[in-house]
Amino acid sequence: MLRTHNCGELRLADAGKEVTLAGWVQRVRDRGGILWVDLRDRYGITQLILEEGTADPALIDTVRGLGREFVVKATGKVKEREAKNDKLPTGDIEIDTTAVEVLNKAKVPPFLIEEETDGGEDLRMKYRYLDLRRGPVRRNLELKHKMAFETRQFLNAQSFLEIETPVLLKSTPEGARDFLVPSRMNPGEFYALPQSPQTFKQLLMVAGYDRYYQIVKCFRDEDLRADRQPEFTQIDCEMSFVDREDVLNTFEGLVRHLFRTVLGQEVGEFPRMPYSEAMSKYGIDKPDIRFGMEMSELNRVAQNKGFNVFDEAELVVGINAEGCADYTRKQLDGLTNWVKRPQIGAKGLVYVKCNEDGSYKSSVDKFFGQEDLKQWADELHAKPGDLLLVLSGEKDKTRKQMGELRLKMGTELGLRDPKVFKPLWVVDFPLLEYDEESGRYHAMHHPFTSPYKEDLDKLTDAPGEVRANAYDMVLNGVEVGGGSIRIHDRAMQQLMFKHLGFSDEEAKEQFGFLMDAFEYGAPPHGGIAFGLDRLCAVFSGVESIRDFIPFPKNTSGRDVMLDSPSKIEPEQLTDLHIKVDIRKEDKS
Structure with a gap:
């Protein structure tokens, strides 16, 4: 040494x-x-x-x-x-x-390699090997290492087996876009990189390996944002002979273990919240319950008063920002402009100030009197000094808009402390959701999720009302894991594919191997997958998962250090039986 x-x-x-x-x-x-x-x-x-x-x-x-x-x-x-x-x-x-x-010896580095650096993000990504020397980046990777280590410790003690599954798979039409890999030995045919090991872990259940896990790389060709990367790491798990409560209790135990061993903290209860409640109270299926400010429907007290914006709306909904009646006109205009941004899409914002003397001042005083506004305040449990914020429009869109505004207000008011952790399970998701663009139903989670038995009679006439035996773990407003109890018999799986618009031939071509396996004694089973990078980000109180990936891609999906993706030599394309039509630019 x-x-x-x-x-x-x-x-x-x-x-x-x-x-x-x-x-x-x-x-x-x-x-x-x-x-x-x-x-x-x-x-x-x-x-x-x-x-x-x-x-x-x-x-x-x-x-x-x-x-x-x-x-x-x-x-x-x-x-x-x-x-x-x-x-x-x-x-x-x-x-x-x-x-x-x-x-x-070393050249002078392009930025300071210290706790606080003068290097911008693009520069640090280009010289990532230098950025990795900095303390904050190193500590992030040490945290990820410890999270993975403690995950293995916990699951090994629970009799789980760590089993590797293939990386070169078959492309399927459901879910996000696949990354495709051409096969040289099979001209014109392609592998797909795994979006998750879903079907393989189900096959392992059929094979009798009743407790499986894998800390695995997954790939999705989707648009990027702070909590998405083209390649990311999952804690992937599956169990046999279990119901929903067995899975939830097991993985509550895992998360408690991680908090205890990694952060030295104990977390409180993991409440169960139906999807319908999450959407009606928080406008989002991953609610941040570190603070209240729940949404309340105001249709009964706000409509039929001659204000067309409300009268013609499917939903009028409000939140109570406690202690914010002193917001200035500039602040209120700022909130209005914020909700009108294309990313949010609201047409406007109505406010009501609950004055200390018991009176009310609103942006719609022309249409609503003091008694009307008092009814709004009562619905939202407001007191003098509070500020009511109200949106209206089509139900689903307005709920999502208000959900975003609620999060913004929570951030502005310092109610989203990154050192406070509030987990919950969101359960009872819809099995299917209708996609206007394709004109058919899609699986909200994936096509292997089992429906509630008591909802099966709705599959034909009211498919949107069928509930899934699915669950997401949400931590501080971030979905850190999700899973379901799976379908484990061929007839039910065929019925599911039928309602998703697959013909019998298409279902057999895409997933025949799985349905065949179900005929050889498939046990009841279910599982979950956690985003390891997301878990690390929440534990650290940051938004971007890139901080926990040694060599991440930028927002365009590029590795600026390697300058990839890159063009391929014609000889390589020929070997792969891929023809590229390169036409010269027409100068005329």
Whole structure:
């Protein structure tokens, strides 16, 4: 080994020891007669010290020639620091340096490799190998490592087996877009990279491996945002001979274990909330329950008063922003403009100030009197000093718009503390949802989710009312996991495919292997998959999962460090039996 210790482990108890460290030069401070070097590795920072008149002049010259990010080996004796640094674990000691060897020189990095950097996101992504040296990024990856380690510890203790499933699969029409891989040995045919190991883990249940898990890479060719990447990591799990409560209790246990071992915290109850309640009270199927501000329908008290905007609406809905009656006109105009953005899509916003003297002031005083506005306030449980915010329109769209406004107000009012954790299960999702563009029903989760038995008679006449035996775990307004009890018999699976618009031939071509397997003794089974990167982000109180992926893609799905995706040589395309029609631009 080139070193006896790392740069994060030496303490005052080590004083007097002769040690050798190796790492990267974070900075050199030259105060004339004394030089200090901050030497950094993955474990921390240790200060080296050299004094003119005591240290070898050649050594002093070597150290003065060091630049940022030079890789060096340093030898010396541990001693107590005169000016201690309580911000560093090694801040009580320094190394009285007797030798420094430059192992490799470095160009001046394009940004500061420190806790706070001057590098923008694009620059740091281009030089990601340098960004990975920074403390915040390193700590994120250490957290992800610990989350994966503790997940394995918990599931192994629960008799789960970690089993790998294939990466080259068959493309299926349901779900997000697949990433496709051409087959050289099978001209004109393609593999797909897995969006999840769903069918394979069900086949493992048929095979008798009643408790399976895998920490697995998955791929989805979809538009990116803060909580999405083309490739991401799932904690994928499946169990046999279980019902919904068995699955929920098992994985509540996993999440409690992660909070306890990773964050040193205990979390409270995991309430169960039906999908219909989540949508009516919060306007979203992943509600943030760290704060109240629940939505209330106002149709009964706000319609038929001559205000056409409300009278013609399918839904009039409001929230109560407690203590916000002192919002200025500028603030209210800002909220109105915010909900009218294309991303939200509302046509306007109505407000009511509940004044301290018991009167009301609204943006629609022309249409509603004091008694009318008092009814609104009563519906929203408002008191003097509160602010009512009201939207109207088509039911589903208006609920979602108000759900977004609720989250914005929660953020503005400091009600979404990232250090407070409130989990819940959202259950009883619709089995199917209608897609206007394709003109047919699609599975809200996936086509292998079982319906509630008591709802089966609605499949033909009212398919949108059939509930799924599905569940999502939501943590602080983020869906961190989702799963369901699966269909496990051929007849039911065929019926499901029929209602999803598959012909018998299409169902057999796409999923015949699974339906055939169900005829050989498939047990009742169900499971769940957690987004490991999302879990890490919520645990850390950040929005972007990119912070927990060593080499992420940017918002355009590109790796700017590798400059990929990239064009392929014609010879490679020929080997893959792919013809590309490259036509010269018409200059005319």
